[in-house]
Amino acid sequence: MISKVQLNLTCKDTSFYSFIRKENFKQNKALNTGLALMHSYSILENVSGGEEVKIEKEIKRTLSKIENLKKRIDTNGEKINLEQKKINTNLVKLSKLKENRLKLKDDFRDNYFESDSLQHVLKTMNIIQEDTADLVIEKLNKDYSLNRILKGEESLKTYNENTPLMINSKKIIFKYIDNNFYIKNMFGYKVKVKNNISFLNKYNKFVSNKYILSRIDENFNHDIDNTYILDFIINNIVNKKYNIFNSCLRFTKDNLLIMEFLIDMPEVNDKYIPIKKRTLGVDLGMRNIAYLCLNDNISIHKKIGTSDKFIKARKIINFHELKNSDKLNTVKLYKKVELETYSNRIINHIIDFAKYNFCEYINLEKLQVNEFGKNLFDGWTYANFQKNIEHEAAKEGIIVRYINPSFTSQKCSKCGYIHKSNHILSDFKCSKCGLKLDSDYNAAINIARSNDFM
Ligand SMILES: [Zn+2]
Known part of the structure; x- marks a missing residue:
């Protein structure tokens, strides 16, 4: 690419x-x-x-x-x-x-x-x-x-x-000094690379500076630190995995000096080598559509989407189902497609996040039909979601596993104490160790770390 x-x-x-x-x-x-x-x-x-x-x-x-x-x-x-x-x-x-x-x-x-x-x-x-x-x-x-x-x-x-100003790509040599990238001897000057970076892919579509591997969607708020991407790209250039060409320098309207170049990036899934046993826990929540967290580093976590749009899309379907009218079937079908598209976007983001963090596994709860009140999906959407996420993950070499959903939201992710009576909707509070955490985040940690496979 x-x-x-x-x-x-x-x-x-x-x-x-x-x-x-x-x-x-x-x-x-x-x-x-x-x-x-x-x-x-x-x-x-x-x-x-x-x-x-x-x-x-x-x-x-x-x-x-x-x-x-x-x-x-x-x-x-x-x-x-x-x-x-x-x-x-x-x-x-x-x-x-x-x-x-x-x-x-x-x-x-x-x-x-x-x-x-x-x-x-x-x-x-x-x-x-x-x-x-x-x-x-x-x-x-x-x-x-x-x-x-x-x-x-x-x-x-x-x-x-x-x-x-066109410059000779062969003369751009990156150097890593004190946690910063420099360009070695650019016309005799020591030039520092600042931490902002953006990409345009071959379709000339802007890819957010924070989410390079993603099929981008503006509705989602990406919060991955972009220094990681800079390291990733420049390391690959230094190691001659990416060739750079068509390099030039230009000033922006705000007088910032920008260096632009093209790189030929090999498709990511060609060389995907996951970190052994690293697992992404995915909680399909009530407040967030999904909450993601790694098993071995819980500081790497991410919310996907707000629930409003999803609930709205789902409600319209239910409303039309009540009317049960043939005339509305087209609308119903259209909304169903829309919902599926939305669900596929969520899947893309989950897979990208997993890939980005080199996960070997994705853990999901094995949900029963009667448990769908617990999150934003209905039975039909969830069945599709499962089928599609397994398919997409397999394409990237990531394995989807299902775990026992019992107590994932009631269990304290820090001390393991289970609050049986407590159906948690807002923040999780542990009465034993005092942990206070977003309840979806707490559940995502439990899901990522669960060994109770089904
Ligand atoms: Zn606790």
């Missing part, structure tokens, strides 16, 4: 920023110069201007005159000879004009384009760093098409301060 990475760069030495602006200006000048040369040559080579047409017509007319004269040569000897002399002189003059016109084109080519002369021109003009002349030419070849311009499909480009 080709993804675009954006990193915010900072440098203590502020002269770095003006250096980048100057370089950008010089590179744009080179691009504009190169483009002007390419365009001039294309015009000479491909476009018949008025002059060539005039010359060609004149030559043709002269040649046909000669033909006519030849036919009449016997009858009118001397007069015709004189006229032919005049015509021949004219013909020589015209041929010379044509020759000059062709020579102009050849001279232009010889001076600016023969072998590496465009590069040579750009270099000797001293407006560009030597190693980026290739990038300039590559970009010009990509950007310029006389054909498209003549058809009016595009106009001749200009490169201005909004054009990013």
Whole structure:
């Protein structure tokens, strides 16, 4: 998968920023110069201007005159000879004009384009760093098409301060010092990578800076620390697992310096190696649609979705079911599809979270039909949910296990004391050890750590 990475760069030495602006200006000048040369040559080579047409017509007319004269040569000897002399002189003059016109084109080519002369021109003009002349030419070849311009499909480009500064990807070398990433020797400066990062995948869809592996959904609030992703990406670059290309620098409207590049990331499931026995507990709760927590590190936990939207979608279905009218079947079906789509999104997020944290297992409660009052799912949705999550997890190499649901919400995740009488809706409070916790979070921990499989 080709993804675009954006990193915010900072440098203590502020002269770095003006250096980048100057370089950008010089590179744009080179691009504009190169483009002007390419365009001039294309015009000479491909476009018949008025002059060539005039010359060609004149030559043709002269040649046909000669033909006519030849036919009449016997009858009118001397007069015709004189006229032919005049015509021949004219013909020589015209041929010379044509020759000059062709020579102009050849001279232009010889001076600016023969072998590496465009590069040579750009270099000797001293407006560009030597190693980026290739990038300039590559970009010009990509950007310029006389054909498209003549058809009016595009106009001749200009490169201005909004054009990013292309940099040589091979020269970007990351270095890890004191918990921070730096770029080693960027034009002689020590440049720090700030902790923000974002991705655009091949569909050019924005992928949140906090949730790289996800199929994104704005309704969900992601709270994974993004330093983890930065480490993940840059480590893979350092270890040469990801190749970076098309690198450039640009300033945002707020004057932040951004480095952009593309990386070719191998599909994640190709290389998924889980941490042995790491389990993600999933509590399908009352207040949150799902609450996720790891068995071996309970500080890694996550709420998914608020219940409002889900309850609303489910209520509409129940309402129509009461009416039991054929007319409403289409609406019912539509709502059912909507609910299933929503449920699939939740599954995507659970799988992503599990993958992200290298889980080997996902633990779910084995719920009976009569227990559906306990969470936001009804029997039909839950059966589908189970089927789909197993399927999706299997694709990623994660195993779904079902555990005994007894006491998952009544048991204290810290001391193990079971509050039998207590059906918990708000915060869980342990009367034995005093633990106070979101009740769905408490249940998720118990589910993640349960060995009572069914
Ligand atoms: Zn307790």
